[in-house]
Amino acid sequence: MGQHLKIGIVCYPTFGGSGVVATELGKALADKGHEIHFITYSQPVRLGSSRKNIRYHEVNVSDYPLFLYPPYELVLASKMVDVAKHEKLDLLHVHYAIPHASAAITAKQVLREEGIHLPVITTLHGTDITLLGKDASFEPVISFAINKSDAVTAVSHSLRLDTYKLFGITSEIEVIPNFVNLKKMNFLEREEMKSEYAPGGERLLVHTSNFRPVKRVVDVIDIFARVRDQIPSRLILVGDGPDRTKAEHRSRELGISDEVIFLGNVKNPSELLPIADIFLLPSESESFGLAALEAMACGVPVISTNTGGIPEMNRHGVTGMMSDVGDVEDMARNAVYLLSDEKRLEKFKKKAKERSAEFSIEKILPRYEALYNLVLETV
Secondary structure (H helix, E strand, O other): OOOEEEEEEEEOOOHHHHHHHHHHHHHHHHHHOOOOEEOOOOOOOOOOOOOEEEEEEEEEOOOOOOOOOOHHHHHHHHHHHHHHHHOOOEEEEEEEHHHHHHHHHHHHHHHOOOOOOEEEEEOOOOOHHHHHHOOOOOOHHHHHHHHOOOEEEEEOHHHHHHHHHHHOOOEEEEEOOOOOHHOOOOOOOHHHHHHHHHHOOOOOOOOEEEHHHHOOOOHHHHHHHHHHOOOOOOEEOOOOOOOOHHHHHHHHHHOOHEEEEEEEOOOOOHHHHHHHHHHEEEOOOOOOHHHEEEEOOEEEEEEEOOOOOOHOOOOOOOOOEOOOOOHHHHHHHHHHHHHHHHHHHHHHHHHHHHHHHHHHHHHHHHHHHHHHHHHOOOO
């Protein structure tokens, strides 16, 4: 693609999958010569110090005593208008429906009054649909924002179907899956680091998430407890969130807290993943499962549930194993099945890594660029 674009990217700047994907997409687009403008309330955690072709615009919300809640969506829309006008953006790519898509549509309408056309592309990531979709009070605004977007993408076929089922959507939704940047991932298995976490040569199980209830992090503890009864092993949990306390309590209750390591938030989990033998993902729902894809890219098989978009990535009996939500017995059995045979485990590790290559950014980035071109051609 010869044309270099000026693209505004709006996302949550946190450790969640949507923020990570949006940030990595922006960095990859910048590497190809596009000028990227991140518009968020704080610097995205994965942005790092690479600055070529990347600009950052902070959304500051003043604390007005008149408002019970800060009017973030209005301030965000105004910031989008300001950046679009003064940086002469070609398009806005917003990640997450609420409040990003709805704010973008407001900005688009304000700019139209000034004779400026700003195409809006909305990418749906998951809980903006599956969680808010169950709340009728959000439905009209989410449907409006999606239908008024110039293009809409979803990160899995499962999420696309959920969106059509839960909302009054008339526009076409294209599936462009999440991705990994294999060139920027750290694949070195550090023996020193492995021996730090598993000094007795134990197997290492890893889970990374935001510890929200949907991730079922207590199930992670219960699965591990069953595995370590049969195979010497240790569990590393990366991340933080509301259910961390419950998970810590459960590990103490089961008398296994010495073998469970809570690391908290880690900026680059791919530095840790290569030392893992198995990745655990027992989520209630998962529109894609980016954490699992990053694990697979490091050659780590995934023991997961079979919900949402996970089966579109994790292949049962090939790259890992899948079970029904809540079936900790089966997930533990599957983990033991892999860990108890070195040859079998190595085969799964190899297949996991091979599968992740199908989601490399080299394959996904051109699809976004093609979509940008298509939207701009139809202006």
